[in-house]
Amino acid sequence: MPCRSLEESDASMRQRLVNSLSQSFPGSALSKALQCINDEEDMKDPLSSSCFAELRLDKEVPDEDDELTSLAWLQDSNLLKDINAGEDEEMKENDDIKMEPGYAQTHPSHVPYNPQKHINSKPPYSFSCLIFMALEESPTKMLPVKDIYQWILSHFPYFQNAPTGWKNSVRHNLSLNKCFKKVDKDRGHQTIGKGSLWCVDPDYRPNLLQALRKTPYHPYHQLQMLANPQPSQNNHYQLYGLKPQPLAPRLGPNSISPHLFPFLSRRLGQSHLDIDSDIKDVAQTLVSLKTWSKAKADNASFAEGLKIKLGDMKSPKRVIPKGPVICTDNPSEDHTYSITRVEADEDEYIPGSPGSSIDDEYDFGSDDDIDDDFSEDEYDDLKKHVRKDGSLELKRGRKRDNLDSEGESGVDEVDGCISDNNNTRTSKRARLLENAKRHRFEETSEEEKKKIEEGADALLNLAGICLSRQHTFNREIVNEKLDGTKEYPEDIDSVSECSSSS
């Protein structure tokens, strides 16, 4: 393939991914960050120094490591026969999965499931998941059984021709599954005839969410295949012992199609987004700060802004989400009939009322709860982690690893600090900028300014975002994190998301 075409395909491919990200998470910090970087003068390609760069093919890969990482021997040994066969089968079955009428067969696990297309395949979701999806898609978060039937029928045509026993199963599931409960007729906002309105028990919603995320079918199969290149590629992640970051919207192998279930996917996607959007937000803030510092139009102190920002992050008033999104590692506790409550709450649950949203399960505290200032002790503690070169020594929390491996939401830790939620984060970012502009250094030497910029770069790098200017601190971080040596690879700058896994 001609090099030009290769580059074009790379560019278009990556652009598709960016578009996908933007569409999946419109207005997200990541999108904004990408856009912000895109606006940078030197950033002709917004992805060239991000994780997306890993989507490039091997055209620039040195040859010396071919023997170690090439999987040609697998092909030679025909060991990939089954895999290839699976791909062929996938293509074949994607066209149309034909089965004998009346023969309900669960959708094959290797084929991306399309309920509108694979009408002869039994949906790969359990009834509890189906009910959960129906309820979550409902504006009022509560539905009568009849409407649950209807939702399932409309979204999963398979059931249109299925024996009526599935309705019994739905009712059975509603009755037995503790995740669902009836709404008091008094509190039901709508009048229905017989029967009750059903809703999701908020205490069990995390369980259901987790169960949904663990479903093996997702709409971004192809995208994720691109985002997770085969180990045959000699990428820098492997060279330096780093784990490539999942590119795609942390879609995990269990995302819900945004096309089929827009509301639900948005909810689930938001929890995905929460994974590292905070650090992306920090990055965005830093980009702003850096640009602003660079222009020297304003002499505000990045360090002061950083102090404020980290002060926010360290605020003792920060409220840890009370409802664990990661409920359990035990699959059996996802949404079974017999699970114990995550957090017992005898208060009556009113679906559709404030607090019923998945977002509302977390008490992020109001903006008033967040102090713009923080104690001197906290600042001193912060200073301990600021390197001489101005970069910040960040600790990646243990839960970060969970994110990488599980795709679940969680927290980033900055020396134990818990990251914030989008809502408060947005307002905090605005306030951070305001505060940073408000707090200015009386005198800032050129050296200090340089340190400020480097500090910003360090945090940007930690967020997986590299600006055009090459940065020595980057190398230092990599070295510190990896092997402690003073050497660094020549092309380390292409390892843009390295810090996420270090």
Add this chain to the structure above:
DNA sequence: GAATCACTAAACATGC
């Protein structure tokens, strides 16, 4: 092999 879970089927009760 036991335990657990999801699913299915059936019977029965209840309410409109």
Add this chain to the structure above:
DNA sequence: TGCATGTTTAGTGATT
């Protein structure tokens, strides 16, 4: 009375 809904029990198959 018929039907939809809700509850309960029992059985089966898959998975761990």
